[in-house]
Amino acid sequence: MYKETVYSAFNLLMHYPPPAGAGQHPSPQPPLHSKASQSPHGVPQLSPLYEHFSSPHPTPAPADISQKQGVHRPLQTPDLSGFYSLTSGSMGQLPHTVSWPSPPLYPLSPSCGYRQHFPAPTAAPGAPYPRFTHPSLMLGSSVPGHPAAIPHPAIVPPSGKQELQPYDRSLKTQAESKAEKEAKKPTIKKPLNAFMLYMKEMRAKVIAECTLKESAAINQILGRRWHALSREEQAKYYELARKERQLHMQLYPGWSARDNYGKKKRRSREKHQESTTGGKRNAFGTYPEKAAAPAPFLPMTVL
């Protein structure tokens, strides 16, 4: 099973090479939103709505993470002039650099048939956006006070599962029960970014196409497909992510990503660093060799 998975993932990735030119040093290309407060015309654009929701800590252009992964690809930032009226602060920004992952660790079986199933353009040029169906954007019952009172998907108990809290009859000190209450307080999750929204939407399709279930392998494929998307297709997800963040801010005004820091326990700092430097165990329990150099890029045969 593993062998099959490994071989099939390899096949798929070999047929999903990065676009031509990927891996070479990026040719100078002005980032569309490198200065987020500037519109394409150099005029700051800040709608009242955005001003209301904008982060107090504008995010700089995302750091180039190539140091971790070693390879660059030229900017593929979508032209969002048609999508974004809000271009200041952290919202509505797009990465000005992206990087290609290390050589594939999770090859695929030939049955994956990626060529036939490579995501085709979903809409004709100029066609309206497909209706967004991501649950967390379907306001309705998520809104506090809404009769249905179904919690927003971003809210989960610390266990990660929705569960009823039984009445605690135990005799505990106030401090203890307070600490326990704090620990049991539902966690408000981070809003999903563009890629996460894309993964959610496409995961089932990839699983159906490929003989795969392992998320790590699927995510590698999805990462490749994400890079292969057109600007317009990516822009759709950036826009959805922007709406997600807006909605999230609306629902949880005081929330900060920091609130969830430290909630995931890591086994050890060292191990985690290993995991980002190549000397790690993969999802199959094996230890892939550290990639000394980026994989050679093959000509783009799809698209």
Next chain:
DNA sequence: GGACCTTTGAAGTTC
């Protein structure tokens, strides 16, 4: 039971 793996992006922290 929960960390790990894997991906990208947003946001937080550190220097």
Next chain:
DNA sequence: GAACTTCAAAGGTCC
């Protein structure tokens, strides 16, 4: 302000 870190999702695997 650059660089680094953490966490979002997912599910099989392993400790």
